[in-house]
Amino acid sequence: MEHLINTRVKNIEISGIRKFFNLVNEKNDILSLTIGQPDFFTPEHVKQTAIHAIQDNHTSYTPNAGILPLRNAVSEYVKELYQLDYKPEQVLITVGASQAIDITLRTLLNAGDEVLLPGPVYPGYQPLIELAGGKATYIDTSNDNFKLTVDQLEKHITPKTKCVIIPYPSNPTGVSLTETELRGLSDVLKKHHIFIITDEIYSALTYHEDHFSMARIEEIKEKTIVINGLSKSHAMTGWRIGFLLAPQWLAPHLTKVHQYNVSCATSISQHAALAAITNGKDDPIPMKQAYLERRDYVYQRLKKMGLEVIKPDGAFYFFFKINSELSSFDLALELVNTVGLALVPGDAFGSFGEGYIRLSYAYSLETLTEGLNRLEDYLQRSKR
Ligand SMILES: Cc1ncc(COP(=O)(O)O)c(C=O)c1O
Numbered sequence: 281m282e283h284l285i286n287t288r289v290k291n292i293e294i295s296g297i298r299k300f301f302n303l304v305n306e307k308n309d310i311l312s313l314t315i316g317q318p319d320f321f322t323p324e325h326v327k328q329t330a331i332h333a334i335q336d337n338h339t340s341y342t343p344n345a346g347i348l349p350l351r352n353a354v355s356e357y358v359k360e361l362y363q364l365d366y367k368p369e370q371v372l373i374t375v376g377a378s379q380a381i382d383i384t385l386r387t388l389l390n391a392g393d394e395v396l397l398p399g400p401v402y403p404g405y406q407p408l409i410e411l412a413g414g415k416a417t418y419i420d421t422s423n424d425n426f427k428l429t430v431d432q433l434e435k436h437i438t439p440k441t442k443c444v445i446i447p448y449p450s451n452p453t454g455v456s457l458t459e460t461e462l463r464g465l466s467d468v469l470k471k472h473h474i475f476i477i478t479d480e481i482y483s484a485l486t487y488h489e490d491h492f493s494m495a496r497i498e499e500i501k502e503k504t505i506v507i508n509g510l511s512k513s514h515a516m517t518g519w520r521i522g523f524l525l526a527p528q529w530l531a532p533h534l535t536k537v538h539q540y541n542v543s544c545a546t547s548i549s550q551h552a553a554l555a556a557i558t559n560g561k562d563d564p565i566p567m568k569q570a571y572l573e574r575r576d577y578v579y580q581r582l583k584k585m586g587l588e589v590i591k592p593d594g595a596f597y598f599f600f601k602i603n604s605e606l607s608s609f610d611l612a613l614e615l616v617n618t619v620g621l622a623l624v625p626g627d628a629f630g631s632f633g634e635g636y637i638r639l640s641y642a643y644s645l646e647t648l649t650e651g652l653n654r655l656e657d658y659l660q661r662s663k664r
Pocket residue numbers: 316375376377378379402404447450451479481509510511517521522
């Protein structure tokens with residue numbers, strides 16, 4: 281019967297990251313710098329709020345778009361942090377940023393529509409684009425320090441382009457775009473009937489400049505959808521709380537898809553999220569400080585090894601090349617087999633990631649030190 285299932289589902293490949301883990305999972309004594317989530321625990325007061333929410337019987341369906349106090353709080357939170365003006369009715373509480381991306385794509389795309397993606401990029405977008413009937417068109421940013429440029433954007437727009445995903449700070453590259461760079465892109469986009477999905481899930485983790493949201497730009501705000509959430513900012517990946525900010529006219533359409541998909545985000549997590557962005561508004565600060573210290577440590581170690589690396593502006597990843605004849609997948613396997621170090625092969629982030637390796641620094645300094653010693657050991661061996 282397998283041949284009868286939905287063709288789009290059949291055509292989706294399992295992710296490159298998963299393939300890699302299937303191969304390395306059985307091995308012992310592997311030190312992994314692969315994780316894509318904070319290594320901190322959810323703040324204690326957030327956990328306590330969730331416990332109380334259960335005890336107080338906040339355990340039934342909530343309004344589809346989320347409980348009003350939380351939507352109010354999100355509206356104030358994004359105003360204070362990113363100077364964004366969104367009324368509570370323009371806020372939709374979702375099941376992680378992932379579901380926010382999914383419902384946005386399903387709301388916007390018709391069969392055959394193209395979605396522009398600056399690659400290498402988070403592997404979660406393409407399957408969702410395809411499930412929604414669209415086509416992912418990658419733009420190679422590897423020659424532009426992994427930044428989407430005006431020229432490249434202009435070159436890739438076709439009559440079929442329905443939207444572009446602007447994913448900064450970036451997973452896997454750690455690169456972000458400045459206000460000037462984003463304004464440059466918006467000058468192009470305002471001339472076209474193209475939607476902008478700006479995935480800002482790492483906005484709380486920027487190290488050079490404060491995060492600038494694309495939705496600050498008035499000329500394009502009416503066709504921009506902001507994706508954000510608490511997974512990375514508050515170490516809450518398992519609570520599955522994202523939020524979506526949308527133009528007033530679009531929010532009811534997004535809510536329809538959301539409603540028939542999940543009814544609402546988990547009631548208990550919504551109460552926890554409310555604590556996180558009100559009393560816990562500053563919770564991300566010490567975590568960011570720790571990531572910054574780790575980033576600087578990893579950067580100087582990689583430089584000392586003679587590797588060419590971009591110092592990341594945000595998130596918690598390094599994306600770099602190791603001189604080798606091997607494909608990034610085989611190189612990552614060789615690292616596992618020779619020095620017991622797991623890093624993610626760059627091709628997991630699309631073909632423009634080929635030749636690169638992603639290292640996550642969402643680990644203690646001790647673990648990072650050991651991992652980097654192993655990498656250094658590998659590089660010494662391969663010189664011989
Ligand atoms: C760029 C990017 N967007 C979205 C997500 C999904 O976030 P969530 O766990 O909130 O669904 C991730 C998770 O790693 C990510 O890296």
